[in-house]
Amino acid sequence: xxxxxxxxxxxxxxxxxxxxxxxxxxxxxxxxxxxxxxxxxxxxxxxxxxxxxxxxxxxxxxxxxxxxxxxxxxxxxxxxxxxxxxxxxxxxxxxxxxxxxxxxxxxxxxxxxxxxxxxxxxxxxxxxxxxxxxxxxxxxxxxxxxxxxxxxxxxxxxxxxxxxxxxxxxxxxxxxxxxxxxxxxxxxxxxxxxxxxxxxxxxxxxxxxxxxxxxxxxxxxxxxxxxxxxxxxxxxxxxxxxxxxxxxxx
Amino acid sequence: xxxxxxxxxxxxxxxxxxxxxxxxxxxxxxxxxxxxxxxxxxxxxxxxxxxxxxxxxxxxxxxxxxxxxxxxxxxxxxxxxxxxxxxxxxxxxxxxxxxxxxxxxxxxxxxxxxxxxxxxxxxxxxxxxxxxxxxxxxxxxxxxxxxxxxxxxxxxxxxxxxxxxxxxxxxxxxxxxxxxxxxxxxxxxxxxxxxxxxxxxxxxxxxxxxxxxxxxxxxxxxxxxxxxxxxxxxxxxxxxxxxxxxxxxx
Numbered sequence: 001x002x003x004x005x006x007x008x009x010x011x012x013x014x015x016x017x018x019x020x021x022x023x024x025x026x027x028x029x030x031x032x033x034x035x036x037x038x039x040x041x042x043x044x045x046x047x048x049x050x051x052x053x054x055x056x057x058x059x060x061x062x063x064x065x066x067x068x069x070x071x072x073x074x075x076x077x078x079x080x081x082x083x084x085x086x087x088x089x090x091x092x093x094x095x096x097x098x099x100x101x102x103x104x105x106x107x108x109x110x111x112x113x114x115x116x117x118x119x120x121x122x123x124x125x126x127x128x129x130x131x132x133x134x135x136x137x138x139x140x141x142x143x144x145x146x147x148x149x150x151x152x153x154x155x156x157x158x159x160x161x162x163x164x165x166x167x168x169x170x171x172x173x174x175x176x177x178x179x180x181x182x183x184x185x186x187x188x189x190x191x192x193x194x195x196x197x198x199x200x201x202x203x204x205x206x207x208x209x210x211x212x213x214x215x216x217x218x219x220x221x222x223x224x225x226x227x228x229x230x231x232x233x234x235x236x237x238x239x240x241x242x243x244x245x246x247x248x249x250x
Numbered sequence: 251x252x253x254x255x256x257x258x259x260x261x262x263x264x265x266x267x268x269x270x271x272x273x274x275x276x277x278x279x280x281x282x283x284x285x286x287x288x289x290x291x292x293x294x295x296x297x298x299x300x301x302x303x304x305x306x307x308x309x310x311x312x313x314x315x316x317x318x319x320x321x322x323x324x325x326x327x328x329x330x331x332x333x334x335x336x337x338x339x340x341x342x343x344x345x346x347x348x349x350x351x352x353x354x355x356x357x358x359x360x361x362x363x364x365x366x367x368x369x370x371x372x373x374x375x376x377x378x379x380x381x382x383x384x385x386x387x388x389x390x391x392x393x394x395x396x397x398x399x400x401x402x403x404x405x406x407x408x409x410x411x412x413x414x415x416x417x418x419x420x421x422x423x424x425x426x427x428x429x430x431x432x433x434x435x436x437x438x439x440x441x442x443x444x445x446x447x448x449x450x451x452x453x454x455x456x457x458x459x460x461x462x463x464x465x466x467x468x469x470x471x472x473x474x475x476x477x478x479x480x481x482x483x484x485x486x487x488x489x490x491x492x493x494x495x496x497x498x499x500x
Contacts, residue, residue, distance in 0.1 A: 138365040148337050151310050155331040156351035156398075166350055248341045248378040 027098060035217040044221040053205070057225055060202040064191045067126035068183055074127070075134025075179065080172075082135065083142025096139075099132035108194050117198045126190050133186070134179045141175030173245040181239055188230055252321060253402065253434040254284040254307060254387040259316035261302060277314070278459040289428070289435045291445030294455030294496040300438040301334070303460075304404045307436070322401040322434070327353040330395035330433070332408035338379040344390050345375040353398045363484060365393035369423070385416035392424055396431065403428060405437040409444065418476050421447060421478055429472065442488065442496060446481050447474045454489075456498040463500045464492060 010084025019037050035043075047053035082089040082096075107125045115121035145168060153163045173200045203226050210218040259280040262273050263442045278297035284290050290298050305311040307318055308331055322328050338347045348362035356362070366372045369389045380389055388408065395403060409417040425448060428435055445452050446468055454464040466488060470480045492500055 072429060148333070148335075149339055151336050151350070152331075152339075154335075155308055155329055156394075157325065157327050158350065162350065166342065167339065170339070245341075248380065 033214070033216055035220065039217045040220045040224060042222060043215075043217040045050055047218060047221055048225075053222065053225055056118040056201065056203050056206050056222070060188070060191055060195065060204065060226065061229060063122055063126070063195075063202065064184075064188045067130065067191065068121045068187050070123065071127045071130035071134055071183060071187070072176075072179065075131050076138050076176070078131075079135040079138025080142045083139040083145075089139065096132050096135050098199055099128065100136070102128075104129045104190050104193060104196075108190075108197050110111070112198045119199075122194045122199060125194055126187055129190050130187055133182055137175045137182075138172065141172045145171050170245070177238070177242050177245070181234075184230060184233065184238070188226065192226075251286040252319075253286040253288070254281055254282070254321070255317075255319040256280060256282040256320075257317045259306070259314060259318065260277060261299070261306065261311075261314040261475075267444065275360065275459040277316075278461075280316070280462075282453065282477065284434060284436065286434055287432055289437070289448055289450045291439060291449035291452045292435045292438060293442060293445045293452055293496070294456060294494065295457050296440060296459045298455050298458050298498060300440075300455065300460075301406050304331075304406050304436065304438055304453060308404055320402070324402070327351075327356075327398045328401050330398070330400035330403040332391055332395050332403075334404045334407050334410065336379070338381050338387055338390055338393035338394075339377060343376050344371060344382070347379065347390060348394055348397055351394050351397055356398050361397055361399075364395075365397055368427075369393050372467055384412050388412060388416075388420055389423075392427075396427055399431060401433060403435045405434050405435065405439075405448075407439050407441075410441075411480075421476065422473065426473065440496070443476050443481055443485050446470070446484050446488075447476050454492075454495050454498070454500075461497075463498065464495060 022037055026034050044053070078092075080094055104125075107128050111121040111125035111128070115124060149167045149171075150163060155169050158166070191202070192204035192207065195202040196208045197204075199205050203222050206222050207219055210222070211215075259277045260275070261277040262275050264273050266272070266273060266329070284403065292303065294300050302311060306314055307320065308329060309324060316319060338344075339350070342350065345362055345366065348365060349357065352362055363375070364374050369392065371386065371393065374382060374386065379390065382390070391408070409421055412420075435448070437445065439445050439448075442452075449468050450464045452468060453462055454466070455461070456463045468484065470484060474481050488495065494500070
């Protein structure tokens with residue numbers, strides 16, 4: 001408990017130090033291209049109350065979460081299958097490596113050309129970018145499943161559902177969580193790139209608009225708002241789930 | 251009355267060495283009969299196929315030629331199996347580990363809690379196995395073995411790699427409970443004293459392909475102590491008559 005309190009103090013002190021260092025350096029540089037934290041906050045409030053920050057964040061978040069869930073579901077099914085069946089793994093291995101190394105920008109351009117400048121193209125492109133990572137995580141997780149526990153299940157005549165729920169899935173949870181973490185951080189960044197390239201709404205589009213107007217405070221305000229959203233998802237949803245499924249490791 | 255009848259059993263394992271497929275024979279035309287309520291110890295040199303035999307009896311290993319007839323219906327949670335390691339699911343608490351293996355009837359009779367009480371584990375019912383000592387994990391594993399009041403118990407060197415005093419106490423607890431329960435018990439071990447302590451009959455195996463080289467009836471009154479005079483006397487008597495029997499030679 002004491003250690004946690006100390007950790008909390010260190011984290012807050014670190015954040016205060018960062019803001020202080022930013023304030024001091026921007027005060028001395030004194031340029032509109034490097035705004036003070038206060039200007040960013042003012043821009044954040046202005047864009048929230050007068051602008052479209054909330055609706056843009058909502059649109060980007062909806063796109064990111066849609067792509068995330070599709071990539072997680074598809075990637076898990078494919079990854080588990082490849083981990084389970086060696087032949088399939090050998091056949092598709094080079095496809096997965098290829099997918100892993102295709103630049104996000106190339107996928108974005110191809111999807112917009114093939115599917116048009118719409119949300120379907122955006123989500124498809126983001127899914128294609130994320131899919132190989134989920135596949136690899138889940139494939140390795142499936143290969144690492146300890147069969148000795150499944151033997152226990154067979155001796156005690158557990159149903160297939162029980163084996164999946166109580167023996168297989170708990171061994172895959174760390175891999176699901178790793179995919180979730182890396183997925184969220186990767187997807188929201190890629191979604192911004194896709195929006196910047198070919199959409200007329202969302203945080204990425206607004207970043208591009210503010211870039212054209214050299215409004216750095218607004219760019220940072222939009223970034224700050226979206227980073228806060230992603231952190232809230234991490235601390236309010238992902239971290240509690242992790243505590244629940246990995247509590248036994250502590 | 252016969253509990254297990256093994257006739258003309260042959261079992262091979264295939265493996266790859268330097269890109270060449272090789273085969274080794276574990277059993278070739280092996281026969282064994284075990285009577286109901288009999289305690290049988292199977293002793294043989296390492297790698298002769300003792301554990302494989304238990305796996306075949308339990309139905310965990312089905313790829314063999316010959317016949318294994320079991321009077322007990324093993325599809326009815328009627329089997330207790332203690333593996334070389336406790337194999338408790340680390341993500342389930344002690345109580346959950348017992349509950350998942352318990353039959354509906356055992357749950358109705360509150361057997362998981364009763365066995366926790368019997369083995370002095372009640373205070374640890376909500377503890378995860380990785381926070382228990384090695385001896386306590388074995389105790390949970392013993393409780394799991396008895397949870398459904400099985401008719402057949404298979405023990406695969408379950409008391410190795412734990413402190414001698416703890417192992418002795420667990421052995422005594424185990425035999426006491428097994429004798430109360432009217433079960434047929436098969437213990438696989440390479441420890442002759444342990445074999446004598448458990449068995450009504452010891453079956454000695456040769457190196458693979460394993461053959462029965464000697465069957466020895468043990469007529470020592472119970473309860474027996476591992477280092478008790480009568481066990482030591484029997485141990486010395488077997489080894490003086492068959493000095494190389496533990497290497498599988500007679």
